[in-house]
Amino acid sequence: MLKASGVVLAGGKSSRMGTNKALLAVHGQTMIEHVVEEMRKAFREVIIVTNEPHLYSGLGVRVITDLIPGLGPLSGIHAGLTASSYEYSFVTACDMPFIDHRLAAYLVQEAPGYDVVVPQKGDYLEPLHAVYSKACIAPIKMCLENRIFKIIAFYPAVKVKFVGIERMRPLADLEKVFFNVNTPQELVHAREMAKGEKHGPKDSGS
Numbered sequence: 574m575l576k577a578s579g580v581v582l583a584g585g586k587s588s589r590m591g592t593n594k595a596l597l598a599v600h601g602q603t604m605i606e607h608v609v610e611e612m613r614k615a616f617r618e619v620i621i622v623t624n625e626p627h628l629y630s631g632l633g634v635r636v637i638t639d640l641i642p643g644l645g646p647l648s649g650i651h652a653g654l655t656a657s658s659y660e661y662s663f664v665t666a667c668d669m670p671f672i673d674h675r676l677a678a679y680l681v682q683e684a685p686g687y688d689v690v691v692p693q694k695g696d697y698l699e700p701l702h703a704v705y706s707k708a709c710i711a712p713i714k715m716c717l718e719n720r721i722f723k724i725i726a727f728y729p730a731v732k733v734k735f736v737g738i739e740r741m742r743p744l745a746d747l748e749k750v751f752f753n754v755n756t757p758q759e760l761v762h763a764r765e766m767a768k769g770e771k772h773g774p775k776d777s778g779s
């Protein structure tokens with residue numbers, strides 16, 4: 574297990590879904606259970622960042638709140654990096670039901686010498702499936718204080734490694750791994766994709 578943290582953001586409003594999406598099930602477990610399970614396979618510490626800590630106290634990992642609530646994912650990253658016991662944190666969302674611990678670990682292993690390791694597909698980045706160092710805390714705070722909430726806004730202030738997703742193909746199903754569930758339609762799609770992939774928490778074994 575890597576000496577790094579897995580930080581799971583779960584402080585959103587789920588306004589497009591209309592109900593707390595972290596607690597919706599895809600492949601036999603809630604999305605947040607799946608993400609936490611994968612993070613535990615890779616990292617010594619797992620931290621959930623939420624503003625409703627009571628909802629996640631049963632998952633057996635650290636649960637913390639935003640230091641500056643109501644400002645979106647960048648504030649969650651800020652709180653997670655601040656709380657982390659390690660220099661590096663892999664930060665992800667509670668709505669990514671196909672996340673894979675091997676890919677998360679790979680990105681952390683790419684991190685020495687950098688402050689951010691972020692997957693890149695063409696012009697598009699995956700900042701909620703990325704690694705951040707403690708050096709990001711101060712520039713993120715500055716963004717939040719200036720009411721700048723776009724996650725990648727602070728990247729020019731730190732050392733960023735862009736990892737083309739083609740390099741990840743051997744480790745993960747790229748069609749699925751970055752898929753995030755925002756709407757009821759995407760939930761239906763995620764459940765379709767999950768079919769035949771992974772069964773309930775306990776298989777009969779026969």
Ligand SMILES: Nc1nc2c(ncn2[C@@H]2O[C@H](COP(=O)(O)OP(=O)(O)OP(=O)(O)O)[C@@H](O)[C@H]2O)c(=O)[nH]1
Pocket residue numbers: 582583584585586587588589590622623624639642643644645646648649650665666667668701753755
């Ligand atoms: N800790 C924390 N996490 C957040 C915050 N806002 C969003 N997130 C998380 O960031 C991730 C990506 O956000 P979205 O996919 O937009 O989720 P959301 O904000 O709940 O959904 P919408 O209201 O539909 O935009 C999800 O895991 C959210 O739970 C916040 O203010 N604090």
Ligand SMILES: [Mg+2]
Pocket residue numbers: 666668753754755
């Ligand atoms: Mg999302």
